[in-house]
Amino acid sequence: MRIAFSPCPNDTFVFHAWVHGLxxxxxxxxxxxxxxxxxxxxxxxxxxxxxxxxSYAALPWVLSEYALLPCGGALGRGCGPLVLTRSGVTATQDPASLSGRRVAVPSERSTAYLLFRLWAARHVPGGVGEIVVMPFHEIMPAVRDGLIDAGLVIHEARFTYPSYGLSLLTDLGGWWESDTNLPIPLGAIIAKRSLDLNAIAGWTRASVEYAWAHPEASREYVLHHAQEMDPQVAQAHIALYVNDFTANLGDDGYAAVTALLGRAAEEGFVPEFDLSALR
Known part of the structure; x- marks a missing residue:
């Protein structure tokens, strides 16, 4: 079976047991x-x-071919994307400062960018300027070096951005949670509708449960793929993004995904689709 996921600690932690035939x-x-x-x-x-x-934001484009699995993904509270600027140069907490600016994002169809667009539509008069897509690990150096005015960052950047001399302009997760009282839907696990979805969900959940039961078993595998990340940062990353929603989306999880994509469809940021296809 062919699978694709990121080398980030939460994904390698979740899928370690399955990848290694356990x-x-x-x-x-x-x-x-x-x-x-x-x-x-x-x-x-x-x-x-x-x-x-x-990304959950990419779901509307693929739901005819793929189904959303109820486990394995990344949702949560206090784990949303951040908008960063360079300390001492463009540092400000005024969203209007982004008007007409160049902003780096990790993907045009990322949940981070979708949250940013929903937030900016309310808070940045006239809108931002140029959007530049680049791999997420390149964004903070680009902001630090003045190549970009602001950067939208995810994952372990929450823990490391001060070391790049960057300042927080806004926490999009905090904004989303205060606005909706729902968790932040970040990364989804999907599988082709032609396959046995119940079996795939079962193996995914079993892999999550194995990871929790044997947290040290995946350590070498996780760090091997973590791009020389500090082990403590990798552990903090896992603790933040692998949670109860990873084992089961539940009603709150599905409500969060529906709210995000429903709002996005209303704004014309994603294609219109049948929200019932999410379950």
Missing amino acids: LPGAPKLNVTYADIDITNKLAVSADGPDVLKI
């Missing part, structure tokens, strides 16, 4: 490790993988 009866996986922008594009390719981790 789940009785689960098929062998052929893994592609790729940045979220790439997996979002793989999902709309002619011959995409059987299972993928994509």
